[in-house]
Amino acid sequence: MPAFPEAAREAVGNPTLRANLRHATHTIRDKRARAVAELDDWAALRETGKRIKDRTLRQLDTYLLQLEEAVTAAGGTVHWAADAAEANRIVTELVRATGETEVVKVKSMATQEIGLNEHLAAEGIAAYETDLAELIVQLGDDRPSHILVPAIHRNRGEIRDIFREKMGSWGRPAPEGLSDAPAELAEAARLHLREKFLRAKVGISGANFMVAETGTLVVVESEGNGRMCLTLPETLISVVGVEKVVPTWQDLEVFLQTLPRSSTAERMNPYTSMWTGTTDGDGPGTFHLVLLDNGRTDALADEVGRQALRCIRCSACLNVCPVYERAGGHAYGSVYPGPIGAILTPQLRGTASEVDASLPYASSLCGACYEVCPVAIDIPEVLVHLRGKVAEEGGKGHRLERAAIKASTWVLDHPGVLATGERLASATRKLHPKRLPGPGARQWTESRDLPELPAEPFRDWWRKNRT
Amino acid sequence: MRVALFVTCVNDAVFPSTGVATVRLLERLGVTVDFPAAQSCCGQPQFNTGYRTETEPLVRRTVRAFEGYDHVVTPSGSCAAMVRHHYPSFGTEAGALAPRVHELTEFLVDVLGVTDVGAYFPHRVTYHPSCHGLRLLGLGERPRRLLEAVKGLELVELPGAEECCGFGGTFAVKNPDVSAAMGADKITNALSTGAEVLCGADNSCLLHVGGMLRRQDAPLRALHIAEILASTEEEPWA
DSSP states (O other), rough: OOOOOHHHHHHHHHHHHHHHHHHHHHHHHHHHHHHHHHHTTTHHHHHHHHHHHHHHHHTTTHHHHHHHHHHTTTTOOOEESSSHHHHHHHHHHHHHHHOSSEEEEOOHHHHHTTTHHHHHHHOOOOOEOHHHHHHHHHHOOOOOSSSSTTHHHHTTHHHHHHHHHHHHSSSSOOOOOOOOOHHHHHHHHHHHHHHHHHHHHEEEEEEEEEEETTTTTEEEEEHHHHHHHHHSSSSSEEEGGGGGEEEEHHHHHHHHHHHHHHHTSSSSSSEEEEEESSBBTTTTTTEEEEEEETHHHHHOOOOOGGGGGGGGOOHHHHHHHHHHHHOGGGGGGGGOOOOHHHHHHHHHHHOSSHHHHGGGSSSOOHHOOOOOTTTOHHHHHHHHHHHHHHHTTOTTTHHHHHHHHHHHHHTTTOHHHHHHHHHHHHTTOOOSSSSSOOOTTHHHHEEEOOOOSSSSOHHHHHHHOOO | OOEEOOOHHHHHTTTTHHHHHHHHHHHHOEEEEEEOOOOOOOOOHHHTTTOOHHHHHHHHHHHHHHTOOOOOOSSOOHHHHHIIIIIIGGHHHHHHHHGGEEHHIIIIIIIISSOOOOOOSSSSSEOOOOHIIIIIITTTHHHHHHHTSTTTTTTEOOOOTSSOSSTTTTTHHHHHHHHHHHHHHHHHHHHTTTOOOEESHHHHHHHHHHHHHHHOOOOOOEEEHHHHHHSSSSSOOO
């Protein structure tokens, strides 16, 4: 995966992608603003959500143990996974134990994060994504590019082509003469998926929330595929990040208001499914919960960065981000794109790789993400904090950059030298070319003219005219 | 009233006319302006790029330069935001400077209590509210109210005004393609208004957008709000 600037360059140069992203993000951001404006207590809800998450994260161990106890008491089994490899191994063994070779999935970012589908495929188990956008991504042998709308980078025509070409090789083929009308595309997906829902014996899910006091898991969704995956199979395996726990049902109430409005601009999402262990003769007879760490406790140890764990995956920050809008989700090189991905991914994975080290810089720090975040994650603050860490580690280019910054600080801290430099630049201004070589200047003058420098700096004007 | 002008390093070296306009405007409104020569850069570029240690000497210098002034006025939303928001994390002394620093339009409206500064600028103008002024300082309607009171000025709404222009300090250099794409959209929106002047309260953003406008030879120029507010019928700004 290339660093963000290189990956983004490709997206910026793709007019179809830019048009798709622009249309989709602008539509949803306007709808979100209207949905949020309907509530006169939005600011209070946001503050409360932030506090609940912070309080929970401070005593995460306590609530997780409470959750484990409640899930076990309700007939479920809890597994703890320190990293992706352990989580994948646990899930594979659980599926194997059922004797099945295929599973249906409701969209789950945690399983994408650990690469579960690929791991299962390598073990001879087919995992079928059932969320419409995930289905499009899976059939297209593509990667998700948005938290909520993983196929946001595709338009209707592209989706029709994918359905026509690929559905047949995964199961029921697309109907003859399929057009790009939304209703026809939805019906094709419905028919294709129904076959899988009715056959599957194992379901795999994530969860938006886990309620510690009762051991209840919650999935909110819009299509009903989640409810199918959660109720029809005999065995249900839920893979959930440890930060998704909330202490009580009363806490949950806050997020069930803020999440749908922030993400889909709906007052309430169409399906809210909740399950607590197992119930005889109703739903899956076997339930496993895999609690995933995978870098989360490392993030928790970072005083500034830990606020990223408040995230409820609404994607409002993506939809409002001018950088995401141009660069697209793939440029972030992770299942978590956009502003939240730029702070979450380097914390979960570290900054050893080029793409992870470039993520904290993938922002103009405009602050629009912070403004819309329903749990008030100060993303710009964390970005700057992580830049400090990356610069400290001194990876590629940063030793040179630090030297340049040190030099500039020295000059700026010596106004006499600074003034001399300014005078020199002004005196030679007629000689300055419009395009410059060298790092920084070249990038700048590729698309912009440098301003014509003034005849004299302000300091000199002041000395001549006011002293 | 006596105030210190914090002209900022970008204005000092590249846009002295904004500093001159700020001085003339404040003096016209009866304010005595000092220019403490020990001032330099607020440290924002270093800080935002992740070099906190390298920021410290500049924070100390800025704090020292403005010691003893109740009001420090700066024609830059983002530098004001740097002091207001981030200086408190550099200690008590730096924190004490924070509330004394005012962005120019904030100073005019909140401290001097004026919205009509007696300016004359007979042009069609559109206003870009730079992100730091907009979100960190919460300048709100202040710049617009000042512009609306300018005689002869026709203020036209900028579509997508609250979207970032793509400058972002070192972002423009580290992510040149995305930055340029954002700037191009900002310019398209600005040109669609038919304005002659794209006005802002932050020359850093105008350096970026203005540079793109000049590259395209667009019939629109970028101008700092101080220069519009300094313009009068007797002494029109160029």
